[in-house]
Amino acid sequence: MQTRQQTTLSIILVFAALLAAAPLRAQQAAEAATGEIRVGNVMPYTGPLAAFATIGRAEAAYFDMINERGGINGRKIKFVSVDDSSNPNTAMEQTRDLVEKQNVALMFGSFGTPSNLAVRKYLNEKKIPQLFVASGDEEWAHPKTYPWTMGWQPTFRAEGRIYANYIQAAYPGRKIAVLWQNDQFGRDLFRGLQEGLGDTAGMIVADLAFDASETRIENELSILKNSGAEILVFDGAPAIAARAIRVVAEMDWHPVFILDNASASIASALQPAGLQNSLGVISTSFLKDAGDASWRNDPQIKAWDAFMDRYFPDGDKDDIYAVFGYAAADTLFQVLRQCGADFSRDNIMRQAASLKDYHSPIALPGIVINTGPQDFRPIKQMRLVQFDGNAWQPIGDVIESAFTPVREDN
Secondary structure (H helix, E strand, C coil), X not given: CCCHHHHHHHHHHHHHHHHHHHHHHHHHHHHXXXXXXXXXXXXXXXXXXXXXXXXXXXXXXXXXXXXXXXXXXXXXXXXXXXECCCCHHHHHHHHXXXXXXXXXXXXXXXXXXXXXXXXXXXXXXXXXXXXXXXXXXXXXXXXXXXXXXXCCCCCHHHHHHHHHHHHHHHCCCCCEEEEEECCHHHHHHHHHHHHXXXXXXXXXXXXXXXXXXXXXXXXXXXXXXXXXXXXXXXXXXXXXXXXHHHHHHHXXXXXXXXXXXXXXXXXXXXXXXXXXXXXXXXXXXXXXXXCCHHHCCCHHHHHHHXXXXXXXXXXXXXXXXXXXXXXXHHHHHHHHHHCCCCCCHHHHHHHHXXXXXECCCCECCCCXXXXXXXXXXXXXXXXXXXXXXXXXXXXXXXXXXXXXXXXXXX
């Protein structure tokens, strides 16, 4: 016979088990009632980084296309995308609402390092997949510490190393100036650049940081020009990138201009800067550029054009963020397709960590997606590109040697 104390303990344990199972039951009930896979997403639809909101709009359009074609294994996707204005506190509030009130099965493709860091612990404690984070930070690849969080794109640090390798090969001994955004995004790329230069890091004769909220960088660019640098590495958001390109041209300064991948949008950065001013700018890519004439007859680009016309007619085909959103959504589609009839959070995460040589139709040739239980970096390859006044043209082959594994502390 149980004592009163044992009985009380048993009741407590049963109650705790019921509480622990509540989120799963809510998810299952929502799916059973609607026949939907509910996917949550947080984007900066307003605020200083609103240019990136095209990613969320393209993802929504992609899922509209999938739903019109019958969904995935008999289920439609309910994509619930909300605004956080790039505010981490708002991101936390919105994510809680999506999980606890709207019963999303997973969070997918939410934008930005600060916002995703703000919700990572919460999502991992709740065992909610936080998949394909739209940020190149290295924090999304710690499967031991955060087994429910996975990135998607190549890391900013690896991108910096690629630029370093290119500078060493193409412009040895040239002086370098760096203008970088004073946050994790900017620091990671700058760190990768320094690491890649190694013993030749002394080629960096000047570097200046600016806050993401800044709108004028003329003084910083004047200082960097006076340093005598022949190469300018810029790492910041599209709006300020456009200003930097334009101001450099107005200053009659003609350095080799290297632009971070996140701002390599013709629509959001190069056109506002002036296409003539942008001629010769160098960046990286891992996705096909729909504006590149060499892809004009590519079947997948033709399919993407038709997708834009039908499902995202208000979108700009020159905006690389539309391509980014399409490709990220396509990767999630592959994960959910692999789930079969089991759309539990455990299985969604298991399938996300089981991608083998998956080639997104909109990715550059040779760039494939691989993941594993200890490999939460889906895309590890990039390609150098240069703007010819109309489109990005490739420089050399796909690069993956700049990838640097990150050791976990535990």
